[in-house]
Amino acid sequence: MNAPPAPRRVLIVEDSAVLRHLLMRVVAGDPRLELLEAVETAEEALRLVPRLRPDVISMDICLPGMDGLEATRQIMAHFPTPIVIVSDTLGGQSTHVSMNALRSGALSVMEKPQGLSGAAGAAMAQGIATQLYIMSQVPVIRRRLMEAEPFRHKGMWARPLAIHPRILAMAxxxxGPTAFARVLGDLPADFGLPVVLVQHMGAAFMEGFAQWLDQQVTLPVVLARHGMMLERGRVLVAPGNQHMTVGTRGEVVLHDGPPVQGQRPSADVLFSSIARVFGGDGLGVLLTGMGEDGVEGLGRIRACGGYTIVEDRSTAVIHGMPGAAERAGAACISLPVHEIAPHILRIMAGSPIPTEGPSQP
Structure with missing residues (x-):
């Protein structure tokens, strides 16, 4: 009989004694995890990481002395380790710094626990522990090619595709925050399509995420509201804990339907509405992420004659969602993140595009 896997080793960085002990209880109470150390400063963490070599780090953002953002940068530069940001959701600055930490290499952000009592507290503890466990297994040593030169596709070049997209949907x-910043940041200010996107993230962070992304890219980015009309060159972000679809008049429709693939908002729900309303004029992009949300909806866009792109494993932090789409035949092509925007612009300009891609049948 095989021995159970060794627990994943956790380093906690949190300056609040109350929160530090809450997180210590969460880790100690989960058999999948082992608490290595809990410290209150980034400087202590930087001293311990080379010696302890944790499997995952729980990182506070607001720390005395060096903050969690700079600590994340230094750890990722010298000892790449999965980092989960534990952040306050109050105040735009905290969320802004958390998003910058994600861009610097942290994997995810989660809300600070307010307590562990009762059913809600137990669920939050379980969620934190599961997040740490899952992220501890992400191979972060392979750096993403955020600043890479444009990818040179190895396929043959052909006549332009006979597609004329009227909307760009992404998930x-x-x-995701880093990937969205790269793709949208590579699109020009006069980009000719409306953009709608779904990002899996805690509901409390979504408004701050939209504000942060708006500061990273040229296109205006706003959190979507029910009834808001699609506009060329504007990015609409699905709000937290609501599904986003598009209506037949080109309006945003938000609703509280049950989660799909465990997610609300769901990429499947958004992509399926794009296929239903825009048919072959839809352009769908599925980026990094775990699970299979978006696969079915992306397949519907492709089946209607639309064009679909997934992020290649060479740059995806986690290739779960795009990889599942490739295997399901939902992707027209798989590209590194830095080549997705140039590819979209080639399509819109009517330029030749490759006939062969990793996911072509």
């Missing part, structure tokens, strides 16, 4: 989970 991502773990690693």
């Amino acid at each position: 991502a989970s773990t690693g």
